[in-house]
Amino acid sequence: MTAMRKANAAYPFGFLDEYAKKEVRRTILKAIAIPGYQVPYSSREMPMGRGFGTGGLQLTLSIIGADDTLKVIDQGSDDSVNAVNLRSFIEMTCDGIDTTDITDEANVIQSRHRIPEKPLREDQVIVLQVPYPDPLVVVEPSEDKRKIMHGEADYSRLLVKLYEDIVQFDEITISHRYPTRINDHYVIDPSPIPRWDVPKLNQSKALVLLGAGREKKIYAVPPYTDAEPLAFDDVPFRVESFNDENGQRRCCDRCGDNTSFLDEFTSSVGNKVYQCSDSDWCREQLVAKGE
Amino acid sequence: MKKIEAIWLPEVQQNVFRGLMEVMSRPGKSINLAELAGNVMPARALLATLLDAEVTFCDHNGLLDESDWPLLQAKKATVEHANYILCHGDSAVDFEPMLGELSSPEHSATLVLVVENLSEGSSHLTFSGPGVNGEISVKVAGLNRDWLKQREQWISSFPLGVDLLLVDSSRVMAIPRTTKIEVTSWDM
Numbered sequence: 274m275t276a277m278r279k280a281n282a283a284y285p286f287g288f289l290d291e292y293a294k295k296e297v298r299r300t301i302l303k304a305i306a307i308p309g310y311q312v313p314y315s316s317r318e319m320p321m322g323r324g325f326g327t328g329g330l331q332l333t334l335s336i337i338g339a340d341d342t343l344k345v346i347d348q349g350s351d352d353s354v355n356a357v358n359l360r361s362f363i364e365m366t367c368d369g370i371d372t373t374d375i376t377d378e379a380n381v382i383q384s385r386h387r388i389p390e391k392p393l394r395e396d397q398v399i400v401l402q403v404p405y406p407d408p409l410v411v412v413e414p415s416e417d418k419r420k421i422m423h424g425e426a427d428y429s430r431l432l433v434k435l436y437e438d439i440v441q442f443d444e445i446t447i448s449h450r451y452p453t454r455i456n457d458h459y460v461i462d463p464s465p466i467p468r469w470d471v472p473k474l475n476q477s478k479a480l481v482l483l484g485a486g487r488e489k490k491i492y493a494v495p496p497y498t499d500a501e502p503l504a505f506d507d508v509p510f511r512v513e514s515f516n517d518e519n520g521q522r523r524c525c526d527r528c529g530d531n532t533s534f535l536d537e538f539t540s541s542v543g544n545k546v547y548q549c550s551d552s553d554w555c556r557e558q559l560v561a562k563g564e
Numbered sequence: 565m566k567k568i569e570a571i572w573l574p575e576v577q578q579n580v581f582r583g584l585m586e587v588m589s590r591p592g593k594s595i596n597l598a599e600l601a602g603n604v605m606p607a608r609a610l611l612a613t614l615l616d617a618e619v620t621f622c623d624h625n626g627l628l629d630e631s632d633w634p635l636l637q638a639k640k641a642t643v644e645h646a647n648y649i650l651c652h653g654d655s656a657v658d659f660e661p662m663l664g665e666l667s668s669p670e671h672s673a674t675l676v677l678v679v680e681n682l683s684e685g686s687s688h689l690t691f692s693g694p695g696v697n698g699e700i701s702v703k704v705a706g707l708n709r710d711w712l713k714q715r716e717q718w719i720s721s722f723p724l725g726v727d728l729l730l731v732d733s734s735r736v737m738a739i740p741r742t743t744k745i746e747v748t749s750w751d752m
C-alpha cells in the first residue's frame with residue numbers, strides 16, 4: 274500500500290495530464306451533441322498494451338473524480354484479469370475514488386463486451402471499450418470516403434452486405450458488434466456486446482460513451498435517444514435465444530434466473546451448463562432467493 | 565502569495581466538466597455551476613474547463629477581463645473561425661459561426677450565451693429530441709429570439725450545426741444541435 278501511495282505522487286490525479294483530459298472532455302461533449310458520430314481525438318500512449326481498453330480507460334480517467342464510485346467489468350465479470358488490471362490502475366491513479374462490484378452502487382461503469390442486465394439509471398454513465406469503431410470498414414477501405422458516407426447517412430452498401438449474409442446463412446449471423454443506427458442518422462459499431470445488449474442502448478436512461486484508443490475515436494449514445502439495430506422487413510432483428518431443444522427457456526445453473534444472458538460452459542462430466550454472464554446480476558438473484 | 569482562483573484547479577474543472585456532460589446529455593436541464601466552481605461567473609468556469617492552446621476562442625462582446633486570457637491559453641480568432649464563442653444573449657446575431665463539414669461536423673463552434681435568467685423568465689420553450697425524455701419545459705429571460713431563428717438555419721442540415729451553452733449568473737443549460745425547440749410563449 275505504501276508503495277502504491279508513493280507511485281501516486283508521480284502522476285496527476287487520473288494519470289493523464291490536464292491537457293489530455295481537456296481534449297477528451299471537449300471530444301465527449303461533441304460526441305454527445307452529434308449522437309453516434311465518431312469524433313477524432315489524439316489518443317495518448319497509456320502504460321499498457323493495445324487491446325487493453327485504452328480508449329475506454331482514457332474516457333474514464335477524464336470524467337472520474339474523487340466523489341465517484343467505479344465498477345469495471347469484462348465479459349460481465351468484475352473478477353477477470355482485464356477488469357482487475359484496469360480497476361487497480363484507475364484506483365492507483367485516482368486517489369479517493371470508490372470502487373464496487375455492485376451495479377447499483379456505481380455511477381461510472383467501464384465495460385468490455387457487456388452492458389449490465391440491471392437497467393441503468395439517469396445518474397449512471399457507462400463507458401464501453403471499442404476495438405473497431407467504424408461499421409463501414411467492411412464495405413469501404415478509405416476513411417475519407419467512409420466519413421462522407423457517414424455524414425450523408427448513406428448505409429446502402431452496408432445494408433446490402435448485411436442482406437447477403439442473411440441470404441447465405443438464412444439469418445442475421447452477427448453475434449456481436451451489431452450495426453446500430455443512432456437518432457436516425459449515424460450507424461455505429463456498439464462495441465463487442467452481444468445482440469442481447471443492443472436494445473439497452475435504445476432510449477437508455479444512462480449516457481453511453483464509447484472509446485476506441487487505437488483508432489482514436491470517441492462516440493456517444495446520449496440518454497433518451499433512439500438506437501435501432503439495422504434490420505429488414507423479412508428478417509427482423511432478434512436477440513440471442515436461450516431456449517433448449519424443447520423450447521424451454523434455459524436458466525442459470527447457479528441462481529436459477531431465466532431472464533438473463535447466459536454463458537455456456539462444459540462441465541467436468543461433459544454436459545453443457547449455463548450461467549448468468551453478468552456476475553453481479555447472478556449474485557443479486559441469489560441474495561433475493563436468500564442464499 | 566496570491567491564492568489561485570478555484571476555476572483553474574484540476575479538481576474543480578473535473579466537477580465543472582461533469583456538470584457540462586450532464587447538461588449536454590440532457591438538454592433543458594440546468595445545473596448550478598457557481599456552486600461547483602466557487603461562486604464565479606459560470607461562463608468563466610466552463611471556459612476555464614474547456615479551453616487550452618489547442619482551440620480558438622472569440623470573446624465577441626468583450627465580456628471577459630483581459631487578465632483571463634493568459635490563463636485560458638486559447639488562441640484568439642475571429643468570430644467566424646472560433647471553436648468557442650462567448651456572446652451576450654440579449655443582442656441580435658451579427659455573425660455566422662463555423663458549422664463544420666459533412667465529413668467533420670466537429671469542426672463547428674460551441675456558443676456560450678450569457679442570459680439574464682435560466683430558472684425563470686417569461687419566454688417559455690419546449691425542448692424535445694435526444695437527451696430529453698419526451699418533452700421538457702424551459703423558461704429563460706434575456707435571450708434575444710434572433711438566436712433561435714439563426715440557430716434554426718445553422719442546424720438545418722444535420723450533422724452540421726452549432727451547440728449552445730446558456731449561462732446566467734449561476735447556472736448552465738445546453739442546447740445541442742439535435743434539440744428541437746418549440747416556442748410556447750415569448751416575451752419581447
Ligand SMILES: [Zn+2]
Pocket residue numbers: 525526527528529530548549554555556558
Ligand atoms: Zn445466475
